[in-house]
Amino acid sequence: MSVPLYQAKAELFRTLGHPVRIRVLELLQDGPKPVRDLLAVIEVEPSNLSQQLAVLRRAGMVxxxxxxxxxxxxxxxxxxxxxxxxxRRILGTVLTDRDALLDELRTAPDPPGPVAAGDRPRAHVTNGPPARPGR
Amino acid sequence: MSVPLYQAKAELFRTLGHPVRIRVLELLQDGPKPVRDLLAVIEVEPSNLSQQLAVLRRAGMVxxxxxxxxxxxxxxxxxxxxxxxxxRRILGTVLTDRDALLDELRTAPDPPGPVAAGDRPRAHVTNGPPARPGR
DNA sequence: TTAGCACTTGCGAAATTCTTCAATTGACCT
DNA sequence: AGGTCAATTGAAGAATTTCGCAAGTGCTAA
Structure with missing residues (x-):
């Protein structure tokens, strides 16, 4: 109990939260590789790569x-x-959802009256639950 | 192409890299919840929760x-x-692997001669490929 | 032994992220 | 209108991460 479960999970995900570390893991997916090969593909200083490898090592992922x-x-x-x-999967759905939303905003702009420059809503939520089918 | 794929992935994972955000997502797994309920379960200041929710919103996860x-x-x-x-799955295997390794270190300490206080190896890797079966 | 490649480590500066406080918005009630 | 609960926002300071450089370790070949 010393380390709450959700904190361990957060740390796990955090170690994946860096472009170089992601690339390393992806490259290692098809077999072991020497640092030198990684270095040849990922352009980053050797010491930097080494640091990221250390992070992955500490986390027990490599x-x-x-x-x-x-x-x-x-x-x-x-x-x-x-x-x-x-x-990868989730990235797909989240990104396409985002695009769909953008499309919607583009095709249906400010429906009723004009909006003065200073009074656009500051809230991030629009009112009411999202379209409920059975009702 | 403006944002390399591996960077988008890193951002995705980074979004999950915080205990409060993980908890929120887990709580939301069984249905929509008002902020107030989240607040009742996760002990954190309202404004802090709100900030974390904003992060999840920007990332398109909620x-x-x-x-x-x-x-x-x-x-x-x-x-x-x-x-x-x-x-969750990976956390399981990584943690048990770690424990197994610790066990090994506990049951088979310094095999050969004695080691003077100042000359333990500083390297993180031990020599040679790991046990190769067919050879 | 000396030299050189392959990597790692320590460390300080720069960039990001987290946390908290104060102020604000929105909805509802009387 | 005024008050209260629910939630968000902005901003400042603290805490963590990231990055490059310099210096080191380990192996192998001269």
Whole structure:
């Protein structure tokens, strides 16, 4: 109980919250790779990559071992790939929903009377529950 | 292309990287709830909760509407629940893996000779690929 | 031994995110 | 109109992250 469950979850997601770390995980999806290969693809300074790898290591999402002169990294469990896949899915729906909403705003602008420059609503919610079908 | 795909992904995960936001999403999994109910369960100041809700709103993970005096929130898509589920799963395997590793360290401490106080290795990787079965 | 590649670590500066306080908006009631 | 509850907003300060540089470790080949 020392660390509440929802906090552990938040930390898990937070470790995925960085472009370089996402790229690393995606690259590792098809097999272990040496740092040098990662470095060749992701343009970022070696020390920076190393720091991000350290974050992933601490979180237990990747493992590393040394193979001769190079250090190899691999996903610590295939579940990581699942998580990335789930992310991809949701990104799709969230983005298309957003676009749909934008379309709606574009095609149906200010219906009734004119609106003076200074009195547009500041609230983020429009009134009433969203269209309820059975009623 | 203005926003690289992996950056959008990182932002998505980062949105989930906060205990309060995780709790909100989990609570919303079984139906829409007014802010007031969320507030009753999650102990945090109203304004703080509101800020976190705003983050979730901007990211498109929740939607809100006003129902009389209260503001209701709900998941914008059930996919969000999937993502949380995937997180739960991975958290399980990562944590048990970690524990297994700790066990191993506890049951098999320093095999050969004694180690002087000042010369433990500073590297994070131990040499050689992990146990290769077929060889 | 010396040299050089492959990576990692420590550290300070810059950028982001979190938290809280005060003020504001909206809806409802009397 | 005035009061109250529900929730949001803006802004400032604290706390965390991120990034690049300099310096180090570990391996291998001369």
């Amino acid at each position: 493992t590393s071992y040394r193979d001769g002169p190079l250090v190899m990294y691999s996903l610590s469990t295939p579940d990581v790939a699942d998580l990335l896949a789930a992310g | 939607t809100s509407y006003r129902d009389g005096p209260l503001v209701m929130y709900s998941l914008s898509t059930p996919d969000v629940a999937d993502l949380l589920a995937a997180g």
